Amino acid sequence: MAGLNKVILIGHLGKDPDTFTFDDGTKKASFPLATTESYRTREGEWQDKTEWHNVVGYRYLAEKNIAKGDMVYVEGKIKTRKYQDKDTKADRYLTEIIAEKINILSRKEDKSYSNKGTYSENNTATTQTNVDNHVEQSDNQEDDLPF
Numbered sequence: 001m002a003g004l005n006k007v008i009l010i011g012h013l014g015k016d017p018d019t020f021t022f023d024d025g026t027k028k029a030s031f032p033l034a035t036t037e038s039y040r041t042r043e044g045e046w047q048d049k050t051e052w053h054n055v056v057g058y059r060y061l062a063e064k065n066i067a068k069g070d071m072v073y074v075e076g077k078i079k080t081r082k083y084q085d086k087d088t089k090a091d092r093y094l095t096e097i098i099a100e101k102i103n104i105l106s107r108k109e110d111k112s113y114s115n116k117g118t119y120s121e122n123n124t125a126t127t128q129t130n131v132d133n134h135v136e137q138s139d140n141q142e143d144d145l146p147f
Helices: 059-063 111-116 121-140
Strands: 007-013 018-021 027-040 046-058 071-084 091-106
Touching: 007 046, 007 091, 027 059, 046 059, 046 071, 059 091
Parallel strands: 046 091
Antiparallel strands: 007 027, 007 071, 018 027, 027 046, 071 091
């Protein structure tokens, strides 16, 4: 039986994407994505736990107009790669999310977006409602898993 490598994350960019163009013209963008889970402790206090994910997008995904603080939906797969540390020559491993989709859910409230004409309170609210509806619909669907 074959496995499934699928990741869906909704979180905020920790910094502006780093972009790189290869010799053949292919573009690559990488950025840290923070996902936060809230839970209640035994004492009844709310606690937040943030996980950081390394996200990489190629070609048209590397051209997305996203910035630090934006909330995005990322769909992709997990990939771990091995490399050698330049100083110690020790083997190191890096786990990344290779994006297949990146959708902007909301923009960080920043005046620079209004200059670009891409930020709108109404669009943000509509987008968030659509995402909530999509998540609610997909939760109601029957699983088609063979196990």
